[in-house]
Amino acid sequence: xxxxxxxxxxxxxxxxxxxxxxxxxxxxxxxxxxxxxxxxxxxxxxxxxxxxxxxxxxxxxxxxxxxxxxxxxxxxxxxxxxxxxxxxxxxxxxxxxxxxxxxxxxxxxxxxxxxxxxxxxxxxxxxxxxxxxxxxxxxxxxxxxxxxxxxxxxxxxxxxxx
Amino acid sequence: xxxxxxxxxxxxxxxxxxxxxxxxxxxxxxxxxxxxxxxxxxxxxxxxxxxxxxxxxxxxxxxxxxxxxxxxxxxxxxxxxxxxxxxxxxxxxxxxxxx
Numbered sequence: 001x002x003x004x005x006x007x008x009x010x011x012x013x014x015x016x017x018x019x020x021x022x023x024x025x026x027x028x029x030x031x032x033x034x035x036x037x038x039x040x041x042x043x044x045x046x047x048x049x050x051x052x053x054x055x056x057x058x059x060x061x062x063x064x065x066x067x068x069x070x071x072x073x074x075x076x077x078x079x080x081x082x083x084x085x086x087x088x089x090x091x092x093x094x095x096x097x098x099x100x101x102x103x104x105x106x107x108x109x110x111x112x113x114x115x116x117x118x119x120x121x122x123x124x125x126x127x128x129x130x131x132x133x134x135x136x137x138x139x140x141x142x143x144x145x146x147x148x149x150x151x152x153x154x155x156x157x158x159x160x161x162x
Numbered sequence: 163x164x165x166x167x168x169x170x171x172x173x174x175x176x177x178x179x180x181x182x183x184x185x186x187x188x189x190x191x192x193x194x195x196x197x198x199x200x201x202x203x204x205x206x207x208x209x210x211x212x213x214x215x216x217x218x219x220x221x222x223x224x225x226x227x228x229x230x231x232x233x234x235x236x237x238x239x240x241x242x243x244x245x246x247x248x249x250x251x252x253x254x255x256x257x258x259x260x261x
Contacts, residue, residue: 094184102177118215151232
């Protein structure tokens with residue numbers, strides 16, 4: 001699936017950038033490290049065999065959502081007139097809860113016996129388009145586009161000037 | 163590496179995201195941490211889809227990405243609205259609904 005050295009590089013890099021995303025004081029740099037995490041996750045998708053999904057992740061997430069976040073942060077800086085407050089509060093209880101969740105997840109992962117990985121029959125790039133456009137997922141896909149339209153209207157209504 | 167490695171990466175991302183959501187003061191920082199949570203959930207879908215040889219595991223991350231776009235757009239619009247009406251972007255100071 002993915003060789004060991006490459007996997008360790010991915011693990012270290014994703015952990016590092018996730019920590020930077022959560023702990024960096026400057027929201028701008030935090031958003032940029034989020035972009036790195038999403039980019040590396042896209043390559044993980046590709047290594048899992050979902051190539052189409054991987055490139056969608058890179059195009060949409062890194063190219064769309066992160067750019068949107070960066071735009072908002074830059075706009076907010078202009079709008080507010082000073083750098084945004086980005087401190088932390090309630091660190092002990094946050095560390096406690098996320099630590100419990102982490103230990104629980106690790107315990108579950110290490111206890112469970114997973115079956116052997118099976119192979120796909122088709123070529124990976126065709127899988128996702130075939131599933132969406134030639135099976136039951138066409139209707140949810142169209143409903144998703146309606147949801148996007150509704151979110152667009154909602155955002156415009158909320159953010160416009162009086 | 164097998165499936166457990168991918169799940170480990172996803173678990174690390176998830177718990178860091180939970181920490182970010184719980185501890186960030188500014189609402190923008192909380193939204194960025196929520197992106198991490200979404201991402202780890204999507205990674206899990208893809209990993210289990212690969213484990214069982216089921217290509218439908220890649221459809222749900224696609225829908226997840228679409229829903230994230232909506233969430234980010236509306237979330238940031240709400241933050242701007244809050245700043246205009248309450249002059250703050252800190253999540254703790256927004257307590258209009260408090261009795």
